[in-house]
Amino acid sequence: METYQVDLSEIALRIRREIVRMVYNAQSGHPGGSLSIADILTVLYFREMNIDPKNPQDPKRDRLILSKGHASPALYATLALRGFFPVSDLAGFRKIDSHLEGHVSREIPGVEVSTGSLGQGLGVGVGMALASKIDGLDYRVFVILGDGEMEEGNVWESLMAGYKYNLKNLVAILDRNGIQLDGYTRDIMPLHDIHAMVESFGWNVMEIDGHSFSEIENAIERSKRSDRPTFIIANTVKGKGVDFMENNPKYHGSPPESEDLYRRAMKQLGEEI
Amino acid sequence: MKTESLRDVYGKELVKLGSVDRNIVVLDADLSSSTKTGYFANAFPDRFFNMGISEQSMVTAAAGLALSGKKPFVSTFAIFLTRTYEQIRQSVCYNNAPVRFVVTHGGITVGEDGATHQIVEDVGIMAGLPNMNVIVPADSVETRSVIDYLAGVDKPHYVRLSREKFPVINDEDYEFRMGRSKTMRDGNDITIVADGVMVSKSLEAAEALKKQGIDARVINMSSIKPIDRDAIIKAARETGHIITAEEHSIYNGLGSRVAEVTSEYYPVPVRRIGMRDTFGKSGKAWELFSYFHMDVKDIINEAMTCLEEKNYENIP
Ligand SMILES: Cc1ncc(C[n+]2csc(CCOP(=O)(O)OP(=O)(O)O)c2C)c(N)n1
Numbered sequence: 001m002e003t004y005q006v007d008l009s010e011i012a013l014r015i016r017r018e019i020v021r022m023v024y025n026a027q028s029g030h031p032g033g034s035l036s037i038a039d040i041l042t043v044l045y046f047r048e049m050n051i052d053p054k055n056p057q058d059p060k061r062d063r064l065i066l067s068k069g070h071a072s073p074a075l076y077a078t079l080a081l082r083g084f085f086p087v088s089d090l091a092g093f094r095k096i097d098s099h100l101e102g103h104v105s106r107e108i109p110g111v112e113v114s115t116g117s118l119g120q121g122l123g124v125g126v127g128m129a130l131a132s133k134i135d136g137l138d139y140r141v142f143v144i145l146g147d148g149e150m151e152e153g154n155v156w157e158s159l160m161a162g163y164k165y166n167l168k169n170l171v172a173i174l175d176r177n178g179i180q181l182d183g184y185t186r187d188i189m190p191l192h193d194i195h196a197m198v199e200s201f202g203w204n205v206m207e208i209d210g211h212s213f214s215e216i217e218n219a220i221e222r223s224k225r226s227d228r229p230t231f232i233i234a235n236t237v238k239g240k241g242v243d244f245m246e247n248n249p250k251y252h253g254s255p256p257e258s259e260d261l262y263r264r265a266m267k268q269l270g271e272e273i
Numbered sequence: 274m275k276t277e278s279l280r281d282v283y284g285k286e287l288v289k290l291g292s293v294d295r296n297i298v299v300l301d302a303d304l305s306s307s308t309k310t311g312y313f314a315n316a317f318p319d320r321f322f323n324m325g326i327s328e329q330s331m332v333t334a335a336a337g338l339a340l341s342g343k344k345p346f347v348s349t350f351a352i353f354l355t356r357t358y359e360q361i362r363q364s365v366c367y368n369n370a371p372v373r374f375v376v377t378h379g380g381i382t383v384g385e386d387g388a389t390h391q392i393v394e395d396v397g398i399m400a401g402l403p404n405m406n407v408i409v410p411a412d413s414v415e416t417r418s419v420i421d422y423l424a425g426v427d428k429p430h431y432v433r434l435s436r437e438k439f440p441v442i443n444d445e446d447y448e449f450r451m452g453r454s455k456t457m458r459d460g461n462d463i464t465i466v467a468d469g470v471m472v473s474k475s476l477e478a479a480e481a482l483k484k485q486g487i488d489a490r491v492i493n494m495s496s497i498k499p500i501d502r503d504a505i506i507k508a509a510r511e512t513g514h515i516i517t518a519e520e521h522s523i524y525n526g527l528g529s530r531v532a533e534v535t536s537e538y539y540p541v542p543v544r545r546i547g548m549r550d551t552f553g554k555s556g557k558a559w560e561l562f563s564y565f566h567m568d569v570k571d572i573i574n575e576a577m578t579c580l581e582e583k584n585y586e587n588i589p
Pocket residue numbers: 032033034036068070071116117118119145146147148149150175177179180181238252302303304326353
């Protein structure tokens with residue numbers, strides 16, 4: 001596997017800046033759940049995943065499915081910084097003359113599958129993992145899910161299939177930020193004990209701090225030795241990195257509403273003005 | 274022209290209905306702040322159920338409530354209701370359970386959210402179901418009247434609303450009648466049958482055509498199922514060519530239904546304006562109409578083409 005000698009925290013900060021810039025430019029989009037997965041995507045794309053921007057269709061490549069497709073800014077920024085397409089494209093996010101669709105679109109280099117309707121990504125991941133068995137390839141399939149998304153029955157149906165077919169190369173990562181669209185997950189539809197629930201479906205469950213590079217990396221390394229599909233519960237903060245967005249349901253789907261707030265966010269994310 | 278939000282009117286009307294009728298209950302799937310059922314949730318927390326991001330569970334629960342004498346209103350974005358098509362078919366329609374689906378964010382006026390969210394197939398999907406009734410209101414005034422009407426129905430209904438505000442084209446005292454259309458403007462050269470926001474676009478087109486001496490009839494066909502057959506046959510007979518305009522696929526939607534009526538009862542050319550077997554895309558809502566050739570100028574062009582054909586046919 002290609003090793004990438006880079007400073008992960010610098011990259012994660014850069015991804016976060018691009019996220020805020022994109023939603024501010026577009027005056028629409030979902031900053032909260034994008035900021036919460038920036039560290040996870042950083043580790044995956046700059047440390048763990050076997051991918052090559054120059055050969056994005058390599059049959060042996062690792063796959064990533066962003067099942068919570070509204071967090072498109074995070075994935076687009078990551079793919080651009082990793083070299084799949086020019087960073088300057090990010091300015092077109094959500095605009096009519098751009099390829100950067102509002103929700104994750106397969107038209108974009110590096111994207112495996114279009115998403116945006118919640119609950120479907122893990123099932124697609126099951127299919128890709130089944131294909132790897134048939135083809136005798138040992139690529140890995142990562143699926144990032146939201147905790148609100150866990151309310152979709154489709155997710156649980158796919159958990160059953162992952163267990164039945166013993167898809168050891170399938171790794172689900174739950175962005176457990178505690179907030180969905182209408183408010184806090186505990187109020188909208190409480191997930192009683194997600195750890196025990198998924199474990200009882202036969203998966204290998206781990207729980208980590210989703211903002212710690214080392215914990216993310218360790219969990220993914222450990223998943224390689226699992227004899228079952230892996231489900232990583234990553235405890236995160238929605239809006240991570242921008243004080244007024246952190247843990248604030250309002251910024252699920254709203255950009256900073258003034259230039260002052262935008263500048264404040266960018267400053268907190270290390271932009272030198 | 275004054276514009277007004279259809280979903281906002283919906284949310285407020287629900288609260289009014291809820292205060293006089295205790296049987297009204299409302300279900301949403303984690304979108305109550307966008308569909309505006311949040312107003313009802315605040316006013317009547319005991320009769321509001323946020324079912325989470327679980328549309329199938331929401332729809333089946335609504336069927337149970339309806340079969341137990343309640344009057345459920347069910348809301349989410351149009352796109353996400355369609356994942357429960359089969360639950361709607363079995364648990365709602367086959368039981369003839371009077372569930373009121375009032376969905377928002379239909380069509381391409383969803384704008385920036387893009388192709389994944391811009392459903393242009395829903396009207397066809399829903400209208401294909403036995404027992405289901407389908408309404409696409411043209412503006413906020415009509416929406417209010419439709420919501421009032423829904424309180425008293427005894428069958429499943431599907432009402433498609435939008436994200437964007439639409440121009441207000443009906444007078445305050447307008448009353449929606451199921452199965453009836455409204456002729457917004459009379460004319461005998463050609464007829465434009467439209468629904469939703471395309472009614473106001475068609476009126477604009479008719480205004481421009483008038484300047485060129487062409488009298489276009491504009492019909493608001495908000496009641497897609499049952500459809501106003503008489504108005505369509507009358508238009509076919511009196512004006513010949515018909516143009517349909519909808520913020521939906523030209524397949525299985527208003528255009529298809531109008532063509533079904535004309536081909537059975539009074540065949541005339543029917544030209545359909547709408548999405549042509551394609552997904553949508555991100556962009557500003559109102560830019561997308563011209564991108565997909567569904568704007569006022571496209572209606573005008575289609576009308577001109579039809580009239581040329583008509584003149585050609587009339588040459589002895
Ligand atoms: C099937 C479906 N229903 C509803 C929505 C609308 N929606 C978009 S994001 C969201 C909340 C998602 O919450 P969560 O999965 O926790 O994501 P996060 O908080 O990490 O952004 C909802 C309800 C959707 N995209 N798909």
